[in-house]
Amino acid sequence: MNNITVAKECGLCNRVKTYMSCLTQYDSVSTQVYADSYIFPSVKYKEKPEKKTIGWRLKVLPEEEKYIENYKTIDFLYEKTPEYFIEKYTEVLKKIEINSEILDYTNSFLEDWSEVIGVHVRSWWTDGNRSKWHDINFFEKEIDKFDSTKKIFLCSDNDQVIKYFVDKYGERIILHDQKIHKRKYNFLETHHENVQLIADAFIDCLLLSKCNTIIGTWGSTFTEVAWWLGGCNSKVIVTKSSKVSIEEEKSFIVPK
Numbered sequence: 001m002n003n004i005t006v007a008k009e010c011g012l013c014n015r016v017k018t019y020m021s022c023l024t025q026y027d028s029v030s031t032q033v034y035a036d037s038y039i040f041p042s043v044k045y046k047e048k049p050e051k052k053t054i055g056w057r058l059k060v061l062p063e064e065e066k067y068i069e070n071y072k073t074i075d076f077l078y079e080k081t082p083e084y085f086i087e088k089y090t091e092v093l094k095k096i097e098i099n100s101e102i103l104d105y106t107n108s109f110l111e112d113w114s115e116v117i118g119v120h121v122r123s124w125w126t127d128g129n130r131s132k133w134h135d136i137n138f139f140e141k142e143i144d145k146f147d148s149t150k151k152i153f154l155c156s157d158n159d160q161v162i163k164y165f166v167d168k169y170g171e172r173i174i175l176h177d178q179k180i181h182k183r184k185y186n187f188l189e190t191h192h193e194n195v196q197l198i199a200d201a202f203i204d205c206l207l208l209s210k211c212n213t214i215i216g217t218w219g220s221t222f223t224e225v226a227w228w229l230g231g232c233n234s235k236v237i238v239t240k241s242s243k244v245s246i247e248e249e250k251s252f253i254v255p256k
């Protein structure tokens with residue numbers, strides 16, 4: 001069977017996007033991260049693969065470029081994503097089995113997600129270059145446009161960010177408690193094999209995907225993968241700091 005292994009030199013949601021891309025060209029995909037094989041039983045663990053790849057962009061074949069009008073890639077386009085690719089990749093996602101225990105847990109976490117705003121705050125706190133992109137005020141402004149009775153499902157990579165929002169919005173905040181918030185490790189270092197930490201992060205992403213509206217972080221594949229997991233149905237409001245340069249923006253959303 002035609003197979004390729006996704007390397008562990010990238011973060012969880014980057015790997016998810018790479019699994020998606022690989023499954024458009026290979027019969028099956030494997031992983032070098034054991035935790036991923038627990039989260040996704042159809043993605044088998046291979047410590048020493050014959051062939052491996054990394055990446056975070058969804059694959060666009062040369063013959064598919066005709067479906068894109070204004071961009072060279074389809075990453076971070078959300079509702080602007082051409083329908084051709086939405087249909088293609090939502091079908092591909094069905095090939096990635098999610099652990100039934102994780103699905104049962106997330107399905108029972110909250111009864112009615114229709115009244116919950118999803119908020120994902122990526123602080124880039126361990127990345128010196130990207131930390132300048134973080135501006136908590138953008139998230140507050142978007143949240144405050146909604147009715148003050150609406151609950152807020154919050155996920156973040158930073159315990160101080162979580163404390164800030166809990167202090168401000170009180171009982172409106174819903175959290176999925178994670179050990180990850182209590183560990184000061186570099187999020188770009190993905191060689192760790194702690195199943196609980198990675199599973200917790202994926203559960204956050206899956207819960208975020210159940211929100212009809214997501215206030216997300218610009219340039220974060222975590223927000224993007226949540227949108228895909230939700231069947232591309234969530235309205236995504238992306239916050240972007242004024243400190244993001246035109247060059248940086250073009251490196252993520254590539255115009256023709």
